[in-house]
Amino acid sequence: MGAVQAAPIDDQFQTWLSADLWPDAKKAGVSKATFDAAFKGVEPNLKLPDLVLPGQKPETPTKQHQAEFRSPAAYFAPKTVDAVVNGGRSRLQSNARTLARIEKQSGVPGPVLLAVWGRESGFGAAKIPYDAFEVLSTKAFLSTRKEMFRAEVIAALQMLQSGRVTRADMRSSWAGALGQPQFMPTSFLKNAVDGDGDGHVDIWTSTPDVLASIANYLDHYGWQKGRDWGFEVNLPESVSCALEGPDRGKKFGEWAKLGITRANGRPFPKAEMNKEGFLMLPAGRSGPAFLVTPNFYVLKEYNESDLYALFIGHGADRIGGAKSGFAGTWQPVEGLMRSDVASLQRALSAKGYDTGGADGLPGFRTRRSIGEWQTAQGQPATCYPNAALVKAVR
Incomplete structure (x- = not known):
């Protein structure tokens, strides 16, 4: 994006802020002073993924920006799993009283909370490099999911307006997730809680607040006490x-x-x-x-990925004392582009199968549709996409 093209987008962005976003923020109880402080010096970040620039049409991404979209074997690389497991085990005893109290209140076991904490932010060690208002406003202005991010940027403004956070606190991931639990702003408003009793909710530096907030989130989505994942x-x-x-x-x-x-x-x-x-x-x-169990799908509320929920469940088991990894083997699978998987999904949908949409991600509806199609063709059901399947279903 050259300077000649970028300047008009910057102008459009500033107009959008003042004429489009500000009226909704005002209706949501945000003052002009808070709004102006939030967006002082903020410009759209055109390097963020999943943007649709003016004059372009949305397309299925070809690259997999999130780890959850990649090969299952790569997602469960021993180095990644061991970092969460070892980090969780080392914190199990040092946070024992806090974890026991939170589990009594929420029903969510301590190892599960530690696995989420470790996966989301490396137990607070991961860098959170972005300005949240830059990310959220850019995505609300230009992304493929404008309405979702519009709600998130309004929620971020409400966080600032309430005085629960400072402008300096508003650091995020490239997707706009905040703090050590990596909450989106709407989740912060609904689920962040004071876990250490100091009267202040701090998901950036307070371990009890982080753990209690993760537990409150999972409890909010229906964690069933006493059941495994x-x-x-x-x-x-x-x-x-x-x-x-x-x-x-x-x-x-x-x-x-x-x-x-x-x-x-x-x-x-x-x-x-x-x-x-x-x-x-x-x-x-x-x-x-x-x-x-249903608790697996509660974990998916944290991140809509089977691999993520499985990582948390497996990591929690290992943190809690399980000594071994999976008994089964993650066999190599072809690294298809999302556009290839989307093409397969459209072809299966045209034949009457319910793939859950053509998003380029092989979720359970897509996997079982593949199996149903293979069975109908007299083929062994594998329930996973590959290049030959993409061509055959067309």
């Missing part, structure tokens, strides 16, 4: 991978009758046998298989 299982060939998904649940006892067993050789807990569980295959037949 799920279990790695052995999936017989006789059980179709197309049975995956939160809308195709069965009682654990019913899954067991189909021949599914726990990968570690232990029986499923008796308390789970009459409760619903869900098949989850993040890499289709090319990786480990899992039966998960």
Whole structure:
């Protein structure tokens, strides 16, 4: 983007701030002084991903900007997992009283909170390099999800207006997430709490506030006390991978009758046998298989990714004392572009399969649609995309 092109966008951005965003901010209770302080010196950051510049049309991204969109094997690289597990274990005892109190209040186990904290910000060590108002306003002005980011920038202004944070506190990730729990501003307003009793909510530097806020978030989305997140299982060939998904649940006892067993050789807990569980295959037949509880989908509320929720659950198990990694192997999968997967999704949708949309991400609806199509063609169901499949379905 050259200077000749950038200048008009800067002008349009300033006009948008004053004529478009400010009226909504005013209606939301934000003063002009707060608004002006928030955007003093702020210009659109055109280097951020997922922007649609004036005159351009939205396209499915080809690159995977988030780790959650990449190969499952890469996501669970031992170095990454071990950093969270070892960091969590070292903090389990030093924060024992805080974690016990929070678990009593929320029902969320301490190892789960530590896994989220470690994954989101390296237990507070990760740098948070962006100005939140720069990121949020740029995305509200130019991104593919303008309305979502508009709500977030208004929430960020309300945070500032309330006096709960200072302008200097408003540092974020490239996606606009704040503090050590990496809350979006709307989540901060709903879920950030005072965990150390000092009368101030500080998700930037206070460990009790960070942990209590993560717990409050998960509790808000329905964490079921006393239930695990799920279990790695052995999936017989006789059980179709197309049975995956939160809308195709069965009682654990019913899954067991189909021949599914726990990968570690232990029986499923008796308390789970009459409760619903869900098949989850993040890499289709090319990786480990899992039966998960509703708590797995609560973890997905934190980050809408099967791999993320699985990382948290697995990391929590290891922090809590489990000694080994997955029993199953993450086999190599082809590194397709999101545009390739989107093409496959459109082709399957045209044939009547429910892929959940053409976003270029192989979620559970896409995975099981692949399995259903393969079965209809008389092929072994793998439930995961590859280049040959993209061509064949067309």
